[in-house]
Amino acid sequence: MSVNKPNFAPHPGQFAQGKQSLDEEIYEISRNGFRWIEDNWLRWRTKEEKNTLLKALKAHGISLGTFVPHHIFWDEGGINDENPDKKDRFIEEMNNSIKLASLFDSKYMTIVPGKRIKGTPIEEQFSKAAETIRQWIDEINRDVILLIEPHAPERHPDMLIQTIYEASAFCDLIARENVKILFDTFHIAAASENLLKAFNKYIEKIGYVQLADYPGRYEPGTGKLPIDQFIHQIISEKPELIIGMEHGWSDEKYSIDKKLKWYQKWI
Numbered sequence: 001m002s003v004n005k006p007n008f009a010p011h012p013g014q015f016a017q018g019k020q021s022l023d024e025e026i027y028e029i030s031r032n033g034f035r036w037i038e039d040n041w042l043r044w045r046t047k048e049e050k051n052t053l054l055k056a057l058k059a060h061g062i063s064l065g066t067f068v069p070h071h072i073f074w075d076e077g078g079i080n081d082e083n084p085d086k087k088d089r090f091i092e093e094m095n096n097s098i099k100l101a102s103l104f105d106s107k108y109m110t111i112v113p114g115k116r117i118k119g120t121p122i123e124e125q126f127s128k129a130a131e132t133i134r135q136w137i138d139e140i141n142r143d144v145i146l147l148i149e150p151h152a153p154e155r156h157p158d159m160l161i162q163t164i165y166e167a168s169a170f171c172d173l174i175a176r177e178n179v180k181i182l183f184d185t186f187h188i189a190a191a192s193e194n195l196l197k198a199f200n201k202y203i204e205k206i207g208y209v210q211l212a213d214y215p216g217r218y219e220p221g222t223g224k225l226p227i228d229q230f231i232h233q234i235i236s237e238k239p240e241l242i243i244g245m246e247h248g249w250s251d252e253k254y255s256i257d258k259k260l261k262w263y264q265k266w267i
Helices: 022-031 047-060 084-103 122-140 164-174 185-190 195-205 227-237 256-260
Strands: 007-009 108-111 145-148 179-184 206-210 242-244
Touching: 022 047, 047 084, 084 108, 084 122, 122 164, 145 164, 145 206, 164 179, 164 195, 179 185, 179 195, 185 195, 185 206, 195 206, 195 227
Parallel strands: 007 242, 108 145, 145 179, 179 206, 206 242
Antiparallel strands: none
C-alpha cells in the first residue's frame, strides 16, 4: 500500500549555495526530493528569469504552486477602496497573471485585498473587495484557484483579512467554488487560533497551506507549533494540499543538510 507524502514547496533560493543560477537552484530542490516550488515574486521576475525558471522546472520535473498575481497594498486600501483606479489595476494585473499561470501550468494565485480603511464600515470593505474578485472570476472563466490569505496584525497590522474566520466569511461573500483559504500556520497561530482545531473546522475551504513555526516564522521545530502532528493530519485527511515552505531560517548560514534535517523524514 502506498503512503502519501507531503507536497512541500520551497522557494527558489531557500537551498541556494553561493551564486547559484536559477537552474542550479531548481536542480538542488529536485535532487533533495521536492516536487513543487512556490514563487511569490514570479510576476516581478525579468523575462529572462521567467524563461530560465520555466525551462528548469520542466527539465527537473518540478511543478509550480502559488504565486502573487497582483500588487499588494500593504499600507493603504486596495480593492476594498472606492478608488476605481485600484480596481482597474487589480483587474489588469490579474489578466496578465492568468497568462503567466497558464505558461507555468499553475492554477494557484494568492490574493491579499489590501489594508483596512479607517472610517469605512468593514462590511462595506468586504463587499467591495468580494465584488471585484467575483467580477474577475466570472469574466475570465478559467481553471484557477484564488487563495485568500489572512494576515495577523502581529506582522501586518490592519490588513482587511486578519483571521481564518474572516477569510472564510470573505470566501462565502465571493461565493465561487474556486476561491479557497490559504492556511498559513504562522498567521493562524499569531491570531491565537489552535492550529489543529482551525484546520479541522475549515478543512473543506482550505486550498493551500504555508508552513512556518510560531513564534519567529522560522523552520519547523524552532517554535511551539505541533507541526509534525499537523503534517500527519494533512496527509491523512487532505493529502492533495501543497505545503509552501513560507519561512526563513533561524540561521541563514545553515548548510543544506542542516536545512533539510526536519524535512528528510517526510520526503
